[in-house]
């Protein structure tokens with residue numbers, strides 16, 4: 001059974017108008033895809049293609065007008081609040097903006113400890129131990145738990161966000177442009193961390209990105225959205241770069257100068 005199955009999802013946002021009944025512009029059009037346990041699907045596409053909206057629909061944050069999201073076989077939007085809370089534990093998110101993703105008045109221990117408080121109700125001592133362990137897993141020092149967001153670099157703060165996302169040992173993380181605002185060196189360090197976590201904990205990712213290089217590096221399967229439609233979905237990234245679809249060709253061309261290995265693929 002797929003971990004995540006998106007079936008025929010269609011969605012639009014209401015465009016408010018004073019004079020007419022609110023119309024909805026279609027942002028997602030009949031989207032179907034699936035993610036297997038331990039798989040990373042890279043979701044590519046130009047700005048405005050609908051990638052983040054699909055991420056929100058999958059996370060249960062934006063109810064689609066049509067279609068179904070099955071996570072571990074459970075219909076996300078047909079489940080009750082109790083089941084949804086259980087599902088949320090297994091389905092986490094890391095956003096692009098590491099600074100606005102955290103409360104600046106909370107220290108790292110409070111940030112990482114928040115999901116633990118909500119779900120695990122550990123003793124204060126056990127929670128601190130778990131936070132220290134999580135800090136080490138993401139490559140930070142246990143003593144960093146006392147620091148506040150402004151005392152971390154962007155890359156370090158994204159590690160804090162990742163520690164929070166893995167605190168409850170989820171099955172899947174939606175990474176919405178999670179490395180896009182980082183410099184190249186930090187980006188590759190965070191991609192390595194994400195790959196290590198995937199290998200060690202059997203995590204699945206939906207890696208939303210406009211950057212083919214980052215997506216190719218981390219993903220097993222790749223898909224492309226264009227104007228609300230899923231125009232390409234390839235289970236195999238090696239096959240993906242050889243596809244003749246125009247959107248794929250454009251993406252592959254954009255990485256040619258730096259990646260000679262792709263020259264033979266086109």
Ligand SMILES: Nc1ncnc2c1ncn2[C@@H]1O[C@H](COP(=O)(O)OP(=O)(O)OP(=O)(O)O)[C@@H](O)[C@H]1O
Pocket residue numbers: 013014027045046047048049050051052053054210
């Ligand atoms: N809350 C909202 N209300 C109305 N329209 C929205 C809302 N969120 C997104 N949109 C519109 O939906 C379309 C798809 O946006 P979305 O953010 O999903 O695309 P994207 O592919 O993630 O783009 P980007 O890479 O720039 O984030 C865009 O035209 C956007 O303006």
